[in-house]
Amino acid sequence: MIEFEHVSKIYPGGAAAVRDFSCIVPSHRTVVLVGSSGSGKTTLLRMVNRMVDPTEGRVLIDDEDVRGMNPVALRRSIGYVMQHGGLLPHRTVRDNVATVPVLAGASRREARAAAGSLLERVGLDPSLGDRYPGQLSGGQQQRVGVARALAADPNILLMDEPFGAVDPIVRRELQRELLQLQRELGKTIVFVTHDIDEAFLLGDEVVVLESGGRVAQRGAPAEILATPASAFVRDFVGADRADRRLRQVDVDGARVAVDGEGRPVGVLEA
Numbered sequence: 001m002i003e004f005e006h007v008s009k010i011y012p013g014g015a016a017a018v019r020d021f022s023c024i025v026p027s028h029r030t031v032v033l034v035g036s037s038g039s040g041k042t043t044l045l046r047m048v049n050r051m052v053d054p055t056e057g058r059v060l061i062d063d064e065d066v067r068g069m070n071p072v073a074l075r076r077s078i079g080y081v082m083q084h085g086g087l088l089p090h091r092t093v094r095d096n097v098a099t100v101p102v103l104a105g106a107s108r109r110e111a112r113a114a115a116g117s118l119l120e121r122v123g124l125d126p127s128l129g130d131r132y133p134g135q136l137s138g139g140q141q142q143r144v145g146v147a148r149a150l151a152a153d154p155n156i157l158l159m160d161e162p163f164g165a166v167d168p169i170v171r172r173e174l175q176r177e178l179l180q181l182q183r184e185l186g187k188t189i190v191f192v193t194h195d196i197d198e199a200f201l202l203g204d205e206v207v208v209l210e211s212g213g214r215v216a217q218r219g220a221p222a223e224i225l226a227t228p229a230s231a232f233v234r235d236f237v238g239a240d241r242a243d244r245r246l247r248q249v250d251v252d253g254a255r256v257a258v259d260g261e262g263r264p265v266g267v268l269e270a
């Protein structure tokens with residue numbers, strides 16, 4: 001479990017990036033922080049692995065204040081996936097995935113062998129392990145980023161817009177694969193995005209942020225969609241969007257769901 005307890009962050013000479021934010025991320029669940037640019041999402045995420053220390057408040061992992069933990073050991077024990085993969089360009093894919101386990105004391109041989117099965121797990125042919133990151137597509141690089149984050153078998157995964165830089169079709173694929181992985185692995189995931197559809201797809205709980213890390217609303221996706229807490233949330237989640245406003249029409253005895261513009265989107269089951 002991760003707990004943000006009244007955290008604030010004021011960067012030197014800057015306004016508050018985050019002000020008095022509290023949130024609990026239960027173990028084995030996915031919490032998505034969603035908000036527009038500058039709402040403090042990355043700052044919050046980095047408080048968990050101490051890449052940023054809050055100016056006020058505390059972050060606890062399983063009831064232990066991260067501030068008392070060694071930052072290097074902490075970072076090695078938490079998986080972190082960044083928007084552009086963050087891969088080391090001069091190391092092969094296999095060595096990129098093996099880096100953290102080797103730093104943590106695994107033998108190079110063991111770690112490289114484990115890297116092969118991790119690549120398979122994220123849907124890559126292990127033969128790609130001998131390439132350099134620059135020789136992979138954007139989607140493949142992001143998969144390697146996920147494999148690398150999983151390499152030390154962390155309980156916690158931090159994901160910062162991990163699928164932001166790939167085209168919509170590959171993005172959809174990566175999202176589906178993450179859902180499948182999460183069903184198998186049950187990590188505690190904090191996922192940052194500015195894409196509300198991605199948030200609704202992946203989050204057990206979604207936290208909608210306004211600027212300064214202010215919580216506009218939190219809850220299960222269906223709750224937020226059904227009862228937006230403010231005009232800001234209603235607008236942000238597109239509650240009035242035609243593709244969100246479904247209704248049922250009867251066609252030849254079948255119940256068909258159509259969107260706000262009357263386009264059919266599916267058939268309702270009995």
Ligand SMILES: Nc1ncnc2c1ncn2[C@@H]1O[C@H](COP(=O)(O)OP(=O)(O)OP(=O)(O)O)[C@@H](O)[C@H]1O
Binds near residue numbers: 012037040041043
């Ligand atoms: N190192 C820093 N020094 C000063 N100000 C910073 C620093 N990092 C972030 N900020 C400011 O803090 C605010 C929140 O930034 P943050 O990166 O957390 O937002 P974000 O929601 O992740 O945005 P984006 O979606 O654009 O990545 C912004 O106003 C940003 O300019």
